[in-house]
Amino acid sequence: MSKSANQPRDAAMTNVSLSDRAYRIRRNALRMGEVQGQGYIAQALGIADVLAVAYFHALTYHPDDPEWEGRDRFLLSIGHYAIALYAALIEARIIPEDELESYGSDDSRLPMSSMASYTPGVEISGGSLGHGLGIAVGMALALKCKKSKSFVYNLLSDGELDEGHTWEAAMSAGSYKLDQLIAIVDVNNQQADGPSTEILNFEPLAPKFEAFGWYTQRVDGNDIEAVAAAFDKARGLIEPKPRVVICDTSMGKGIPFLEKRERNHFLRVEPDEWQKALAILDAGRGQ
Ligand SMILES: [Mg+2]
Numbered sequence: 616m617s618k619s620a621n622q623p624r625d626a627a628m629t630n631v632s633l634s635d636r637a638y639r640i641r642r643n644a645l646r647m648g649e650v651q652g653q654g655y656i657a658q659a660l661g662i663a664d665v666l667a668v669a670y671f672h673a674l675t676y677h678p679d680d681p682e683w684e685g686r687d688r689f690l691l692s693i694g695h696y697a698i699a700l701y702a703a704l705i706e707a708r709i710i711p712e713d714e715l716e717s718y719g720s721d722d723s724r725l726p727m728s729s730m731a732s733y734t735p736g737v738e739i740s741g742g743s744l745g746h747g748l749g750i751a752v753g754m755a756l757a758l759k760c761k762k763s764k765s766f767v768y769n770l771l772s773d774g775e776l777d778e779g780h781t782w783e784a785a786m787s788a789g790s791y792k793l794d795q796l797i798a799i800v801d802v803n804n805q806q807a808d809g810p811s812t813e814i815l816n817f818e819p820l821a822p823k824f825e826a827f828g829w830y831t832q833r834v835d836g837n838d839i840e841a842v843a844a845a846f847d848k849a850r851g852l853i854e855p856k857p858r859v860v861i862c863d864t865s866m867g868k869g870i871p872f873l874e875k876r877e878r879n880h881f882l883r884v885e886p887d888e889w890q891k892a893l894a895i896l897d898a899g900r901g902q
Pocket residue numbers: 772773774801802803804805806811
């Protein structure tokens with residue numbers, strides 16, 4: 616895969632394949648899950664490929680200076696995906712790996728729902744769902760006014776499509792022609808109460824964003840090459856429009872017994888199963 620001009624500038628972070636990055640992100644997430652014995656691990660496994668592309672192909676940032684003004688912003692509006700974001704931030708060396716063992720514990724910088732004031736590299740607090748895209752619109756607008764070239768990425772869930780704020784933000788982004796805004800929708804068709812499309816059907820999704828003035832792509836979110844190509848197109852588009860990459864992902868991706876588990880929005884995993892999951896993951900990498 617060709618290298619993007621906006622890859623991280625830390626030379627030590629290059630020369631590792633995106634699939635290896637995704638593997639390590641999944642591994643970090645499983646290790647954190649094991650600390651608490653439960654969590655939103657199925658979402659983390661599902662979104663790991665997208666996060667690998669985001670942090671190791673698309674975003675510009677300095678690991679040693681997470682608040683560097685010239686960085687691209689990555690906004691996680693789904694606070695309960697914190698375990699996935701921490702796994703990526705650990706791989707990106709923004710969070711030290713040895714903090715992984717503190718996940719979800721008292722006085723940890725890694726609370727179970729992401730909070731900006733606690734954790735390096737976490738841009739917003741995302742526990743209250745449906746607000747990330749609105750915040751991203753404000754940030755993108757502010758950056759545009761400041762003549763910054765930085766991009767704002769917002770990862771939101773299909774469950775957040777139920778929220779009116781999401782669509783108000785989408786309409787605003789189109790109206791303001793926010794060409795530095797890239798939304799990523801994780802369509803795993805699962806939310807707390809069941810399959811997302813059965814709770815409030817959002818399909819057909821791509822035409823909705825198009826109607827709001829967005830440049831829209833839909834890809835298999837577990838196909839790293841496809842995700843990277845979509846991110847490149849989103850970033851490289853000349854047309855003055857906000858961009859969205861709708862990513863269809865599989866909950867629990869890579870660990871078959873978690874993929875198949877019923878009601879896997881929040882998983883309690885038996886102590887021995889964490890090691891079993893890690894062994895399956897490692898076996899898939901030939902280790
Ligand atoms: Mg979902």
